[in-house]
Amino acid sequence: MRRMTARPANAHQERVLKLLRDEGPRSRAELSGLIDLSRSKVAVEVDRLMSAGLLVVDGLAASRGGRRSHRIRLSPELRFLGVDIGATSVDVAVTNAELEVLGHLNEPIDVREGPVAVFEQVVVMAGKLKAAGLAESFDGAGVGIPGPVRFAEGVPVAPPIMPGWDGFPVRKALSQVLGCPVMVDNDVNLMALGERHAGVAKRVDDFLCVKIGTGIGCGIVVNGQVHRGASGSAGDIGHIQVDPDGHPCACGNRGCLEAHFSGAALARDALAAVESGHSTGALADRLAASGTLTAADVGAAANVGDAVALDLIRAGGDHVGHVIAGLVSFFNPSLVVLGGRVTGLGHGLLAAIRTQVYRRSLPLATGNLPIVLGDLGPVAGAIGAARLITDHLFSPA
Numbered sequence: 001m002r003r004m005t006a007r008p009a010n011a012h013q014e015r016v017l018k019l020l021r022d023e024g025p026r027s028r029a030e031l032s033g034l035i036d037l038s039r040s041k042v043a044v045e046v047d048r049l050m051s052a053g054l055l056v057v058d059g060l061a062a063s064r065g066g067r068r069s070h071r072i073r074l075s076p077e078l079r080f081l082g083v084d085i086g087a088t089s090v091d092v093a094v095t096n097a098e099l100e101v102l103g104h105l106n107e108p109i110d111v112r113e114g115p116v117a118v119f120e121q122v123v124v125m126a127g128k129l130k131a132a133g134l135a136e137s138f139d140g141a142g143v144g145i146p147g148p149v150r151f152a153e154g155v156p157v158a159p160p161i162m163p164g165w166d167g168f169p170v171r172k173a174l175s176q177v178l179g180c181p182v183m184v185d186n187d188v189n190l191m192a193l194g195e196r197h198a199g200v201a202k203r204v205d206d207f208l209c210v211k212i213g214t215g216i217g218c219g220i221v222v223n224g225q226v227h228r229g230a231s232g233s234a235g236d237i238g239h240i241q242v243d244p245d246g247h248p249c250a251c252g253n254r255g256c257l258e259a260h261f262s263g264a265a266l267a268r269d270a271l272a273a274v275e276s277g278h279s280t281g282a283l284a285d286r287l288a289a290s291g292t293l294t295a296a297d298v299g300a301a302a303n304v305g306d307a308v309a310l311d312l313i314r315a316g317g318d319h320v321g322h323v324i325a326g327l328v329s330f331f332n333p334s335l336v337v338l339g340g341r342v343t344g345l346g347h348g349l350l351a352a353i354r355t356q357v358y359r360r361s362l363p364l365a366t367g368n369l370p371i372v373l374g375d376l377g378p379v380a381g382a383i384g385a386a387r388l389i390t391d392h393l394f395s396p397a
Contacts, residue, residue, distance in 0.1 A: 003180075004078055004139035006052035007397045012037060012045045017054065017074065017394040021098055022197070025058045025073035046072055054078075074098060079134070080389055081141035081178070083122055084187055084381030086341075087111045087161055087214035088263075090118070092125040093382035094134045097390065099197055101379055103134040111146065114164035115173075123177055138180045140393050142385030143170060144187035146215055151232045154184035160239075160250040161215055183388045187211065188235060189226045190384030191339050191374070192219025197387050199375035200337055207335035208327055209374070210237070212320065212342040216258045218327065237327070238262070242319050257323050261316030263295040263342050269312055270298045279308035299345040310348055317349045321356025328361045328369065339374035 008014045015035045020026060026034070032042045049055040050072075058073040074097035084091040088111070093104040105125045109118055129135060147159025154171025156162065175182040192209035195201040201209070201221070209219035216238035220227040228234050238258030239251050246255030247265070259265055270293045273279040282301035287293050301309035324336060336357070343349065354371050361369075374380055 003137055004054070004393065006054060007393060008054075008395065009048070010045075010396060012041065013049055014395050016042070016045055016049060018391075020055070020072065020074050021390060021394065024098060025071040027069045027071050029069060031072070078139050079137070080386040081126055081129075081135075081138045081180075082190075082379075082382030082385035082389075083141060083143040084190060084378075084385060085109070085111065085118060085122070085143065085145045086187065087146050090122060090125070091378050091382045092122060092129065093379055093386070094129045094138075095383065095386040099383055099386050099390070101383065103129045103132055104379055104382065105129065106378055111162050111165075115168045115170065119170075119174060119177070122174075126178065138178055140181045140183075140389035141174065141178055142190065142388040143174060143182060143184045144190035144381045144385050145170065145184065146187045146213075146217075148233045148236060149184055149186050151185060151228050154182065157232070181389065181393060183385075183392050185226075185228075185385075185388055186217065186219075186232070186235070187381050188217035188219045189228065190219075190381045190388060192221050192226060192337070192384065193387045194376055194380035194382070194384030195337050195339070195374050196221060196224070198383055199380060200372055201335055204335050206331075207333045207337060208324070208331065209337040209339065210320070210324060211340040212262065212338065213340035214263045216262055216320070216340075220331070237323055240323050240326075242322060257319055261319045261342075266295045266298050266312060266316060266342065267293050270301075270309065273308045273312070279306065281308070282306040283309055295342055295345070302346055302348060313345050313348045314352045316342075317352025318356055321353040322360065324353060324371075325357045325360035328357055328365050332365050334369070336369065336371040337374050338371065339380060343373055 008017055019034055028042050032039045054075055055072050056075050058071045078097040080095050082093045090109045091106050094102045145156055147162045148157045150157050155167055156165045158166050170184045171182045188211040191211055195209055201207050205224045207221050211217050218235040218237045220235050239256045241255045242257050242260055243255035247259040248254050249256035249259035270283055274284045274287050282304050283306055286297045298309045302313055358366050
């Protein structure tokens with residue numbers, strides 16, 4: 001299996017590569033129409049990319065009258081690694097150049113153990129995918145982490161739930177270990193990229209992607225591009241205050257959204273409800289059986305009608321919906337996508353969020369605004385990570 005040793009030499013080649021990545025194999029004539037270049041110019045750039053080993057011939061195109069032309073596709077030998085690190089688990093996937101997932105692994109982790117331990121596990125998982133015959137080496141890797149990232153350097157900056165990660169050179173360190181270029185971003189930005197590439201937000205240019213898990217974040221896509229802000233912290237909605245006198249947050253403030261509704265906050269409130277005697281149903285049974293409660297326990301209790309569990313989910317959805325309503329009024333997106341483990345709690349959460357957004361935002365902003373769950377589930381971030389590194393490698397050096 002060959003390594004990607006060349007990058008596009010100009011913007012025309014970049015457009016060809018990214019179009020074939022996003023839309024699949026095309027004939028030279030189709031490429032000419034889609035990127036608004038003359039057929040002769042497209043032919044020259046395609047031939048150069050084929051000589052560099054980035055493109056190959058892939059059968060005959062559909063007949064348009066006369067002699068049938070050949071389709072062109074990205075080299076099927078290219079391989080990319082997508083890594084989506086969460087607070088309690090990590091997803092690692094291998095994709096081809098068209099970002100089709102060829103293999104995927106999910107394993108539990110504790111991000112608080114620090115970057116060295118986490119990346120040792122990531123490298124082992126990547127090795128398992130190699131051993132399965134999915135890749136001999138990687139042409140590039142994208143990595144998502146659950147905290148703020150200084151994007152230009154690929155470095156985490158003071159992530160509240162990630163002790164030991166501040167300033168760690170993720171991009172440089174992992175590039176040396178994997179032997180390929182690496183790009184790093186916040187995990188929810190990569191979830192947004194994944195959903196736009198192959199999920200519910202495909203072909204949507206302006207949308208919000210909200211991830212609700214151990215933390216809460218928002219990917220902001222503007223004109224088809226992730227908006228990261230001046231320093232990379234755009235979308236950190238988990239630390240918007242929802243209650244001035246509320247629970248203390250890991251960031252050092254009080255009343256943050258994340259402190260009132262996230263996986264950890266939901267488990268905390270469920271435990272308090274049982275211990276105070278407010279819940280004597282399914283939640284109490286689960287605590288008695290396992291000695292602890294998780295967000296998944298709350299969802300399971302809600303599914304069998306536990307009133308306290310249902311109230312906790314509705315209250316959390318109200319908090320999230322209140323914040324999203326403000327974002328909708330400010331940004332006026334055409335779609336809101338919800339993802340993350342906590343979104344598996346059932347219809348009650350989605351209904352509560354929708355109710356708050358539609359009630360609090362102006363009709364002009366919400367009159368045609370779908371608020372939906374993501375399509376890609378646990379591979380959304382890994383696909384987005386592969387999209388991130390190919391965006392980088394398919395651009396002129």
